[in-house]
Amino acid sequence: MRAPVEICVFLLSVCAPAVLYILNNIPALQEPLPLLGMGMVVLGSVLLLILLTVGDKTRVDPLFYVFAEFSFTCMVGLTNALEQDGFISGFMGFYLKMGEPHLSTAYAVMMCYWEGIVHFLLFLTVIHRMFKGKLYRSLALLWAGSSIAHQIVLIPGVVVGKYGSNIRPAFWRNTPFFLVPFWAASLLFSRPRQMPIIKADEIAKEQKKNLLSRPVDLLLSFMLLGAMGFSVFRGFVVLNCPLDICFTYIYQYEPYLNDSVGFPRVMMLVYLFYALPLMAVFIYGLRTPGSSWMLDWTIFFAGAMAQAQWCHIGASLHSRTPFTYRVPADKWWPVIILNVLYTATPALMALRCHTNPAYFMKPVLKGQTNNEKKKN
Numbered sequence: 001m002r003a004p005v006e007i008c009v010f011l012l013s014v015c016a017p018a019v020l021y022i023l024n025n026i027p028a029l030q031e032p033l034p035l036l037g038m039g040m041v042v043l044g045s046v047l048l049l050i051l052l053t054v055g056d057k058t059r060v061d062p063l064f065y066v067f068a069e070f071s072f073t074c075m076v077g078l079t080n081a082l083e084q085d086g087f088i089s090g091f092m093g094f095y096l097k098m099g100e101p102h103l104s105t106a107y108a109v110m111m112c113y114w115e116g117i118v119h120f121l122l123f124l125t126v127i128h129r130m131f132k133g134k135l136y137r138s139l140a141l142l143w144a145g146s147s148i149a150h151q152i153v154l155i156p157g158v159v160v161g162k163y164g165s166n167i168r169p170a171f172w173r174n175t176p177f178f179l180v181p182f183w184a185a186s187l188l189f190s191r192p193r194q195m196p197i198i199k200a201d202e203i204a205k206e207q208k209k210n211l212l213s214r215p216v217d218l219l220l221s222f223m224l225l226g227a228m229g230f231s232v233f234r235g236f237v238v239l240n241c242p243l244d245i246c247f248t249y250i251y252q253y254e255p256y257l258n259d260s261v262g263f264p265r266v267m268m269l270v271y272l273f274y275a276l277p278l279m280a281v282f283i284y285g286l287r288t289p290g291s292s293w294m295l296d297w298t299i300f301f302a303g304a305m306a307q308a309q310w311c312h313i314g315a316s317l318h319s320r321t322p323f324t325y326r327v328p329a330d331k332w333w334p335v336i337i338l339n340v341l342y343t344a345t346p347a348l349m350a351l352r353c354h355t356n357p358a359y360f361m362k363p364v365l366k367g368q369t370n371n372e373k374k375k376n
Helices: 005-013 016-024 032-054 062-084 093-098 106-131 137-160 162-166 169-190 200-207 215-238 244-252 263-287 294-317 329-355 368-375
Strands: none
Touching: 005 032, 005 062, 005 106, 016 032, 016 062, 016 093, 032 062, 032 093, 032 169, 062 106, 062 137, 062 169, 106 137, 106 294, 137 162, 137 169, 137 263, 137 294, 215 244, 215 263, 215 329, 263 294, 263 329, 294 329
C-alpha cells in the first residue's frame, strides 16, 4: 500500500537538512560555480523523486510539481533561519560564504521562517486536497500572493542593497523561483472560480444597499484609505522626502527603513507603486455590486501583505539588524500597532469577501428574482 502523496512530499522535504549537512562538509563543492551546479543537481534530483512519487497517476495538476519542489526548498530556508538564530549549526556556512551571503540578514531570516512554516503547511494542505479531489484554488492563490511578494522584494533588494556588489553565481538559482509563482498565479486566475450558491433574491437585496447601509464595508473602506495614506507616507520617507515629519519618522520610529541592506526601501516602494493602486481598486469594488474579481484578488493580496509585513516587522526587531536600525524601545507600541493594522486590513477584506460574498456576485438580471421564487 502506497503512502499518501503529501506524506511522501513531507518525508522528501525533511531530508533537506541532511543534504545541506553533507554538502557543508565537502570542500570541493564550496566554490561559487560548483555550488551553483550542485544546487541545480539537487533540485533536479528532487523533481525526479517527485515524479516517482506520483507514479501511475495519469492526471496530475502541474502545480503539484511546483508545490512539491518548493516544499523541499522551504525546509532549506527553515534550516537557514534556525542556524542564523543559533539553534543549530554546521548546515549553511558553506552556502552563505560562497552562495548567498544576504541570507544571513534579519529580513532573510524572517523570510525563511515564513517559508519553512507557513508555505510548507500550505503546500502540504494543498497537495492533500488536490489528491482528495477537494477545492484548493483559494489556498493556492494565498501562496501565490505571498511568494510573489517575497520575490519582488528579495531579488531587487539584493541587487540595490549592500550585497549587490557581492553577487555570486548561486544567486541566479533564484530565477526559476522568481518566475514560477507568476506562472502559477496566472494559471490559478485563469481557472474558473467556484462560486457559492446564493438565492437570487438574497443577491438582489444585498446589492441594493449603498455603502452607508453596510457598516462593515464602510469601516473597511476607511481602513483601506488609512492604509493607502500610510503607503504614500512611507514611500516618501524612503525617497528621502525633506519634510520634518518624514525625517522624524525614519530616525525616531522606523530607522530600519534606512538600513543599507535594501530590503525595507524596496518593500516601501512596492507598497507605493503596487499595493496602493490595488487598495484603491478594492474601495471601488466595495462600492460596485457584482465585482466578483474581489473574491480572488483579496485573497491574493492578503497573502502578499501578510508575508511582506511579517518580514518587515520581524526584521525591524530582530537581533541581526544593527541596533541603530531597530525600532526604539519607547516607540515600540505605536510602530507595531500601525504595522499590525496595516497587515490586518487586507486580511479583513479577504475575510469579509468570503464570509458574505452576495454583494460581489454577478448582478441579478431583471425578473430573475421572481423566477427563482417560482422555482422554489
